[in-house]
Amino acid sequence: MTRADLRTLGATGIEVSAVTLGGAPLGSMPENFGYEVSESDAVALVGRVLRTDICTIDTANGYSDGRSEERIGRAIAEFGGLPAGVTVITKVDARDGDYSGERVRRSLAESRRRLGISPLPLVHLHDPEFHDFRAMTGKGGAVEALVDARDRGEIEHIGLAGGDVHQMQRYLDLGVFEVLLVHNRWTLVDRSAGPIIQHAGRLGLGIVNAAVLGGGILADERGRITTYGYRPASATTLSAISAMREVCRRWGTTLAAAAIRFSTRDQRIASTVVGISRLERIQPTLDAAALDLPQQFWDELESLLPSADNWLDARSAR
Numbered sequence: 517m518t519r520a521d522l523r524t525l526g527a528t529g530i531e532v533s534a535v536t537l538g539g540a541p542l543g544s545m546p547e548n549f550g551y552e553v554s555e556s557d558a559v560a561l562v563g564r565v566l567r568t569d570i571c572t573i574d575t576a577n578g579y580s581d582g583r584s585e586e587r588i589g590r591a592i593a594e595f596g597g598l599p600a601g602v603t604v605i606t607k608v609d610a611r612d613g614d615y616s617g618e619r620v621r622r623s624l625a626e627s628r629r630r631l632g633i634s635p636l637p638l639v640h641l642h643d644p645e646f647h648d649f650r651a652m653t654g655k656g657g658a659v660e661a662l663v664d665a666r667d668r669g670e671i672e673h674i675g676l677a678g679g680d681v682h683q684m685q686r687y688l689d690l691g692v693f694e695v696l697l698v699h700n701r702w703t704l705v706d707r708s709a710g711p712i713i714q715h716a717g718r719l720g721l722g723i724v725n726a727a728v729l730g731g732g733i734l735a736d737e738r739g740r741i742t743t744y745g746y747r748p749a750s751a752t753t754l755s756a757i758s759a760m761r762e763v764c765r766r767w768g769t770t771l772a773a774a775a776i777r778f779s780t781r782d783q784r785i786a787s788t789v790v791g792i793s794r795l796e797r798i799q800p801t802l803d804a805a806a807l808d809l810p811q812q813f814w815d816e817l818e819s820l821l822p823s824a825d826n827w828l829d830a831r832s833a834r
Contacts, residue, residue: 521806522571523786526722528673528694530603530638534780535805536572537565538726538791542587543580553793555587562591564795568802571602574697574726574789575631576642576677577623578609585630593632604631607642607677608662615647617661624665639665640675640697645683653690663692675722679745681712681829688716697789699727700745701829704734704760704771704778705753705822708829717784725779726789733757735772750826763816773804774817780805 522531542558562573575584585606592598608623628634641662644652652658665671675695678684688696696716701709702725709725716723728734733741733749739758742749749757761771779788790801824830 521569524722525638525724525786526694527720528638528722530673530722531601532572532603532722532724532787533570534787535570535776535801536574536605536724536787536789537562537570538789539573539575539584539588540579541791541793542575543582543584555583555590558584558587558793559591559594561793561795561798562588563595564798565792566591566595566599566602568798570798570802572787573602573604574606574724575604576607576609576640577627578607578611578642582626582630585627589631589633598633603637604633605638605640605675606631606636607640608658609642610647615644615652615658617656617658620658620661621665624670628670635669636671638673638675638695639671640677640695641687641693643678644676644687645678645680649683649686653687659687659690659692675724677724677726679828681709685712685715688712688719688721693721695722695724697724697726699725699789700730701827702779702782702785703728703730704775704817705730705744705756706827707821707824708827713784722786723784724787724789725782725785728775728779728788728790729772730775734775737761737770737772745828747828750822752822752826756820756822759820760817763813763820767809767813769807769809773800773807774809774813776801776804777807777809778814778817 521534525532541553544553575588606627608620662674666674673694676687676693677697698709730744731746733744764771764774779785
């Protein structure tokens with residue numbers, strides 16, 4: 517991947533790299549990822565990334581109660597400031613069940629302080645599907661607070677980041693968001709986000725794809741992980757993953773590399789978020805993003821795609 521691979525994120529004008537550094541593991545979330553990440557290791561990794569062709573970093577207010585943002589902010593400060601052309605994207609989050617407009621304002625203030633960036637270039641409304649839609653979208657609610665912050669110039673652009681595509685569609689229909697981030701739902705084995713990606717593209721939104729490894733199962737060469745997208749994977753999905761792993765081995769690559777390339781080769785996807793927490797994983801991730809394999813390889817994998825009733829959001833994917 518080179519700077520020549522930059523894509524424009526919808527109508528925002530923000531240029532993003534094919535791979536975005538995912539900041540979730542940098543805050544250390546052993547309950548999600550199964551391992552700890554020290555502050556010094558996280559800061560060193562971000563510092564190294566700032567010297568690569570990766571020019572976008574994704575984080576969130578709620579990742580490890582703000583530690584992800586704090587560590588990214590420290591790395592930027594130690595680097596001497598954010599390099600030209602690099603964009604840090606964050607998300608507003610609820611706290612203790614509170615996702616009010618006031619909570620959104622506090623979330624933004626916390627993110628600005630931790631990251632040392634103002635205005636924030638792009639902020640997503642994060643995981644709204646777990647909260648009451650009417651309260652979130654009503655007067656004085658979270659959506660209004662985010663739009664107001666953009667109007668005041670505290671943030672430049674607003675996006676929508678979440679899971680269940682049926683719920684995400686309701687928010688997208690409000691017509692206020694400029695970017696859509698989906699996770700776990702446009703991968704080698706799950707296409708739940710197909711319709712919403714198509715819809716967002718027609719609206720001219722920038723599209724970001726995250727969690728393309730399905731929570732780690734598509735990076736597991738030994739076949740030990742049995743959950744996909746934080747849920748138990750179906751027997752059909754597990755069988756498909758096993759068969760895809762063998763196809764990749766025959767073609768001299770890995771399932772993890774194929775999973776990343778599946779997303780980066782899709783021209784509708786402006787950037788693919790990949791969580792990286794070890795220095796030695798930076799270059800293989802960049803290599804995977806530019807993996808060059810013939811259409812026959814992709815056709816073989818496509819023939820193994822589980823049916824829609826095995827996808828996370830089967831109800832809304834049909």
